Amino acid sequence: MFGEQQRFVLLLIAPAALLLLLFQVVPIVIGANASFRDWALYNPRKTWIGFDHYVAVISDPAFLYVVLPNTFLFMVLSVAGALVVGLALALLLNRPFRGQKLVQTILLVPLMVAPVIAAIMIRWIFNDQFGIVNVVLEAIGLDGQPWLVQRWSAFGIILLTDIWLWTPWFTLLLLAGLQSLPKEPFEAAAIDGTTTWRVFRFLTLPMLRPVIVVCVVIRAIDAFRTFDIVWTLTGGGPGRSTELFSLYAYVHAFLNLDLGRGSAAAIIGGLIILVIGVVLYRLVDRIAKV
Template sequence: MRAEASASARAWQAARALSATCPRPLRRAVRMRLQRATAARQGRRGWLRRLEPVFYIAPAFLVLAAILAYPLGYSFWLSFHEWTLRGFRQGVPWVGLDNYVGLFSNVEFVSSLRVTFTFMAGALTLEFLFGMALALLLDHDLKGRGLMRSLILLPMMCTNVVIGLTWRLLFNYNFGLVNYYLVRLGLAPVEWLSKPAMALPSVIIVDVWNTTSFVALLLLAGLQALPEEPFEAARIDGASWWQVFRYLTLPLLRPTILVALLWRIIDTFRIFDVVYLLTAGGPARASETVSIYVYRYGFQTFNLGFASAASYMMILIMLIMAVVLARLIGRSEA
């Protein structure tokens, strides 16, 4: 760059020296020609500068394309074909939309959707109630507030595999600590994971324990970003804490609540590992979510075409929910 600058400076000096000895019309033509050459050189240099980030980002995009694009494209292709373990050697016939149409006539898929939405509704309701309570508590100037913030983050630091195995031991009918303390309190032990009526509530309890701290952390960040002036004016006017919370805190906190809701809806809808480790979708498919359903058809019965169609239907439902919530977030921020 310095060499080019010095070369252009020398060229300008030579042009000035030449123009001093030339007639005025020729002098003007030389200057205009030098200006055009300099502008063209700077234009090429600017074009290369604009392309420079592309060369840095391109390797990462190529790796992502190899890891994500091909499997997504191949599974989308499979969703329009019949791929089974018995017949794939004889060919993979085209079936069109039969896999997608067959999903909604499949009682097990409809049941997995119902279980998934029930799980989402129960988990999100409890997480936002407890998360809001924790956020409001930690927003006050309390002694040991920093320690409390650190403690509520402990569940987020555990992997889902560890959480699933630990709670499976805690919920054990014969040797689990939960039933042990229930018996000590004079209550009957509960079949947490082996009774159809209790399997899904048990999974909800584990998910609430695991992710309430995440919701509380997001809501706490939103609370601390709220302006103080409306709250001071409400206190001066004699508003109660419930009126302040209902008419000031909740409306001002709406964008943060919607963002947390977006993250948690996507996370709960695609939950797999905790459910698989606790109940594997049982008993009697009482806790079988859509992810467990896709796994069962894809890797147990090896009907990959049908499983691919179910997974893409699952992606479509998540996209619809995400778009609706994203529009609500945009309206609340406008």
């Protein structure tokens, strides 16, 4: 039925395709089915209710005015923060100095820390009674803050934790990118006596652009679904003011035990990020070709 080459091609992707089908496609289809039904513990018949769950999620003020703005704000600030710090560190590590290997190893530390552990550490550091931050603040005569029970300070701490966690990832990929750039343009610029800023602005940045764009796209898509650090740091609190989209779906499905509504929220989020993903992919394609 197939030629020898087609058989080879199909066999190469068969295991991956099978796993993808069983553990991603099938669950998504079942989740879509659940999102149209009254799929809760008290209703064993799982009545078909059409788009009711979708309407409920979209008209939920908590989703519209808290969860979605939080998610987008988090995505933009987390990616921008990690990109700026990560790029600065990559540039720093790209010039030789004594102890460079040691500094590089220290800067990569957050990469090996599980988000859950990072969240536990930060929670302890910002503990309102015994955390070191408040101890230091009180020692220099300022008032300690209940960091994690105020909306914006809690959001800021979640953001800070995320940037701390993901900066090394940017550093690593951008450093690899920097080291594979051709040397000649930089030598020419040095002979001409170009200033550091102009070298960065007109040589490094444009040549590094494809790598930057790929990193940003990958990271933006991941930041959208952040779950673990928020869950461990604030659990979405105080109240529900730091809930992100993944948390919203999880809370509805497993804490309120309304699996239909949770699935609907998960699918709405999935559609949003799919649109963003396709737009970003177009962008990458255009920039990579320039």
